[in-house]
Amino acid sequence: MKIFFVTLGCKVNQYESEAMRKLFEAAGYTAAEEISAADVVVVNTCTVTAVSSQKSRQMIRRAANVNRNCILVVVGCYAQSEPQVVSAIDGVDVIIGTKDRTRIVELVEAAFAKRGEKIFRVGNVDDIRDFEELPHTPHRTRAFLKIEDGCDNRCAYCIIPNVRGRVRSRSLESIRAECVELKSAGYKEIVLTGIHIGAYGRDLRGVSLVDAVQTVLDAADPLRLRLGSIESAELTDELIDLLKRDSRLCNHVHLPLQSGSDEILRAMRRPYTTKNFSELTARLIAEVPEISIGTDLIVGFPGETDELFAETLNFIREQPFSKIHVFPFSARHGTLAATLPNQIAPQVKKSRAVSAVELSRAKSENFSSRLIGRTVEIIAETSTDGIVDGLTKNYVRVYVPDVGIKLGEVVRVKIERLHADGVFGKISCA
Ligand code: SF4
Missing domain, CATH: 3.80.30.20 (tm_1862 like domain)
Structure with a gap:
C-alpha cells in the first residue's frame, strides 16, 4: 500500500504529518511519488486564516479529482473547525480533527473495509488534557x-x-x-x-x-x-x-x-x-x-x-x-x-x-x-537546479553553487551579494 501526504500550515503540522507517516510505515505502507499513485492520500489542513481554509478545501478537492480510487483522509485544524464542510466534499473518506491522529492507520483500515462509508472522528478538543504522543522521524535536514x-x-x-x-x-x-x-x-x-x-x-x-x-x-x-x-x-x-x-x-x-x-x-x-x-x-x-x-x-x-x-x-x-x-x-x-x-x-x-x-x-x-564580504556557516538544506541553500544561525538564507555538497553538512560560504530572500556566495575553504 502506498501513501501520500499533503501538508498545509505551520511547523507543528509538518511535525504531525511526519509522525503520522511513521505510523503508516510501521504498518507496512510505503511512500507514493505523487497523489495519483497513492492508495491513501492524507491532507493535513490549516485554518489560521480564511485563505488557509480555502487552500485546504482546494487541496482536498484536487486530491479527490486526481485520484478517485484512493482512501482520502482529511485531518488537522481545518477538519476540526469545519468538519461538516469537509465531510460534504465528494471523495472524502475519513475526517479526523486535531485529536486521534494516533488512530489514523486503524481508521484508514476501517475505511478500506467499509468502502463508500465515511469515517468521522472529530471530537471536542476542550477536554483534552494530555499531550498526544506520536512516534516521529524527521524527513528534513x-x-x-x-x-x-x-x-x-x-x-x-x-x-x-x-x-x-x-x-x-x-x-x-x-x-x-x-x-x-x-x-x-x-x-x-x-x-x-x-x-x-x-x-x-x-x-x-x-x-x-x-x-x-x-x-x-x-x-x-x-x-x-x-x-x-x-x-x-x-x-x-x-x-x-x-x-x-x-x-x-x-x-x-x-x-x-x-x-x-x-x-x-x-x-x-x-x-x-x-x-x-x-x-x-x-x-x-x-x-x-x-x-x-x-x-x-x-x-x-x-x-x-x-x-x-x-x-x-x-x-x-x-x-x-x-x-x-x-x-x-x-x-x-x-x-x-x-x-x-x-x-x-x-x-x-x-x-x-x-x-x-x-x-x-x-x-x-x-x-x-551586513553579511556581504563575510564568511558564514550554513547547514546545507536543499539542492535545486545546481544551487544549494541553507540557513545561518541567525536565520539568513544563503545560496551557494552545488559543488557536490552533501545535504545536512556544515558548509562555510563567503557572501558576495543579496539574492532572492537572502544572500548568495561561494564555498570558502578558509
Ligand atoms: S490565541 Fe492564537 S495568537 Fe494568541 S497566543 Fe494563542 S495561538 Fe497565539
Whole structure:
C-alpha cells in the first residue's frame, strides 16, 4: 500500500504529518511519488486564516479529482473547525480533527473495509488534557521537535485555541527520549515547535520552557537549537541568559508583534504594550550578538484607522526586525474580532499589506547585507537546479553553487551579494 501526504500550515503540522507517516510505515505502507499513485492520500489542513481554509478545501478537492480510487483522509485544524464542510466534499473518506491522529492507520483500515462509508472522528478538543504522543522521524535536514500543543490565550482574532484546545506540554522524559534518537541520527539542527511554546510547562509541576530547552541541549547536544515563535512576554530572563551563555542556542527569535499601535494591541487582547516590546528588542540587540528578530504583523484589524496604521508602520520602522510576516486581518468565525464593528475594507487591507511587505523587504535586505564580504556557516538544506541553500544561525538564507555538497553538512560560504530572500556566495575553504 502506498501513501501520500499533503501538508498545509505551520511547523507543528509538518511535525504531525511526519509522525503520522511513521505510523503508516510501521504498518507496512510505503511512500507514493505523487497523489495519483497513492492508495491513501492524507491532507493535513490549516485554518489560521480564511485563505488557509480555502487552500485546504482546494487541496482536498484536487486530491479527490486526481485520484478517485484512493482512501482520502482529511485531518488537522481545518477538519476540526469545519468538519461538516469537509465531510460534504465528494471523495472524502475519513475526517479526523486535531485529536486521534494516533488512530489514523486503524481508521484508514476501517475505511478500506467499509468502502463508500465515511469515517468521522472529530471530537471536542476542550477536554483534552494530555499531550498526544506520536512516534516521529524527521524527513528534513532540520529536525522539528514538538514539545507542546494548544493555547489558553484568547487573542481576539485567533481561531487556534478553538481547534487545538488547552495547553498540553510534553513530558521532559518524552522530549529526552526523542532527543536521544535525533542525536544518534546525527541531526545538527533542532527546531522547538508548538502552538504556544512560551506556555510550556504550565500544566506540569515546576517545569518551564527553559527546562525543555536545557533538556534538549543536554540530551541531543545539537550544533544548533532554534526556538520557534515565542510571545515577547514569555521570553524570560532565564531564557535570555541561556541565549547569551550557550552558543548552541541560535541567535534568532521570532516575537509576534501583530500591531505597533497600543490601541489595536488592546483590542486584539495582546498582553503587552509597544513600550514593553521595544524594551525587550533593545535588550536583545544589546545583549545577544547579531541576533535576528522576526515578527508577525496583522494589518487591517477592525478599528485600525489610517492614523493607527501609520503608528504601526512608524513603530516597525524603528524596530530591529530582520523579517516581518504580514497577514491581512482575516475574520474567523467564533472569534471576538469577527464580531467587532469597524471592519476594514478588503482593498484597504490589501494596500496596507503591500506597504508592510515593502518595509519588511527593506529590513530583510538591510539585515542580510551586513553579511556581504563575510564568511558564514550554513547547514546545507536543499539542492535545486545546481544551487544549494541553507540557513545561518541567525536565520539568513544563503545560496551557494552545488559543488557536490552533501545535504545536512556544515558548509562555510563567503557572501558576495543579496539574492532572492537572502544572500548568495561561494564555498570558502578558509
Ligand atoms: S497566543 Fe494568541 S495568537 Fe497565539 S495561538 Fe494563542 S490565541 Fe492564537
